[in-house]
Amino acid sequence: MNSISRTNSLRQRLIEKNLDGVFISQPENRFYLSGFNGSAGYLLVTPKLAILATDFRYFEQSGIQAPDYTLFPIAGKTEEWFPRLIGDISIKRLGFEADNLTVSFGRQLTEALHKVGSNIEMVPVDGLVDSLRVIKEPAEIDVIEKAVKISDQAIEYIAGVIQPGMTEKEVAWKIEKFMRENGSQPLPFDIIVAAGPNSALPHAQPSERKINPGEPIVMDFGAKVGGYASDITRTICLGTPDANFRKIYDTVLGAQLTALSLIQEGVTGEAADSYARTVIKEAGQGEKFGHSLGHGVGLAVHESPRLGPNSPDILKSGMVFSVEPGVYIPGWGGVRIEDLVTIQDGKLKVLSQAAKIGL
Numbered sequence: 001m002n003s004i005s006r007t008n009s010l011r012q013r014l015i016e017k018n019l020d021g022v023f024i025s026q027p028e029n030r031f032y033l034s035g036f037n038g039s040a041g042y043l044l045v046t047p048k049l050a051i052l053a054t055d056f057r058y059f060e061q062s063g064i065q066a067p068d069y070t071l072f073p074i075a076g077k078t079e080e081w082f083p084r085l086i087g088d089i090s091i092k093r094l095g096f097e098a099d100n101l102t103v104s105f106g107r108q109l110t111e112a113l114h115k116v117g118s119n120i121e122m123v124p125v126d127g128l129v130d131s132l133r134v135i136k137e138p139a140e141i142d143v144i145e146k147a148v149k150i151s152d153q154a155i156e157y158i159a160g161v162i163q164p165g166m167t168e169k170e171v172a173w174k175i176e177k178f179m180r181e182n183g184s185q186p187l188p189f190d191i192i193v194a195a196g197p198n199s200a201l202p203h204a205q206p207s208e209r210k211i212n213p214g215e216p217i218v219m220d221f222g223a224k225v226g227g228y229a230s231d232i233t234r235t236i237c238l239g240t241p242d243a244n245f246r247k248i249y250d251t252v253l254g255a256q257l258t259a260l261s262l263i264q265e266g267v268t269g270e271a272a273d274s275y276a277r278t279v280i281k282e283a284g285q286g287e288k289f290g291h292s293l294g295h296g297v298g299l300a301v302h303e304s305p306r307l308g309p310n311s312p313d314i315l316k317s318g319m320v321f322s323v324e325p326g327v328y329i330p331g332w333g334g335v336r337i338e339d340l341v342t343i344q345d346g347k348l349k350v351l352s353q354a355a356k357i358g359l
Helices: 003-014 027-034 056-065 078-086 103-115 137-163 170-181 196-200 243-262 269-282
Strands: 021-024 043-044 051-056 071-073 092-097 121-126 190-194 214-220 232-237 294-296 303-309 320-323 328-329 334-335 339-344 347-350
Touching: 003 021, 003 027, 003 043, 021 027, 027 043, 027 051, 027 339, 043 294, 051 056, 051 078, 056 071, 071 078, 071 243, 078 103, 092 232, 103 121, 121 269, 137 170, 137 214, 137 320, 137 339, 170 190, 170 232, 170 320, 190 196, 196 328, 196 334, 214 334, 232 334, 243 320, 243 328, 243 334, 243 339, 269 303, 303 320
Parallel strands: 021 092, 051 071, 092 121
Antiparallel strands: 021 043, 043 051, 190 214, 214 232, 294 303, 294 320, 320 339, 328 334, 339 347
């Protein structure tokens, strides 16, 4: 990771936004810019300064992980340390991450400045660093591919051990245990294992329900390596699937394969979504596909770009995102198939290699 070049890119954004500095509080953005992965800390970036503020627990760690940043010790109340952090720095307009900073903490920062007679204007900004993260560097994609490999292996593993009578929770634990034992950091999101009618809930939580033969089983999970996530979904059926399962599964698979064949650099998120949605609509299941086709994946499991209706995001080389159409029928269940992909040299590359073992 080149924190200097990333920080300099942020400085260019400050000029574009007419800001004298920015206060970074979002954990993924803090890690992206500095390399520091502790759970508490803030960055202050100006045209000339790059400061990492954290408390005693992480001070030594931050010095090792963020050598390009000047360290500032946080101690005491906000009204004590925040004015000291700003100090004599010449700042008139200071940006802060409005989509992350709480109203309460934002008020504390403003009041701390007022108490010392500062006239600094706190300016809310959105997506200042997130927009830099959209295009992945080759090293980032390499790490994501390592996370993808672990989740691919987990699909192969669970397909060999899952049996009727197991509960959703049992299956979820086996998946998590396998990924942790094979190199994953703490998982980027809670595993979904949903069988039968539960699989009609796109974000179902694993329950004590036992899995039965012949019903859809949706499994959605990801690994994490070096802070970067993977995301994969497979839908399977134990035993002999009925005609309805075959029909729904073939519809979703056809929608996904169509999208994968048509997505390329330059198309919008809306257009990408329409490739799959059209197939599902033509099969008479349009109203049963209620979420977007996909989302960016990186340090966060949901980030830009967004592939969905009305999304103006332009898909570009270096982006990493999911392609995950689904059909959900209350009382019966659902089918979702998800792969993680990237665009390289203008063309789509599918990163996920796990078999689509629906039948």
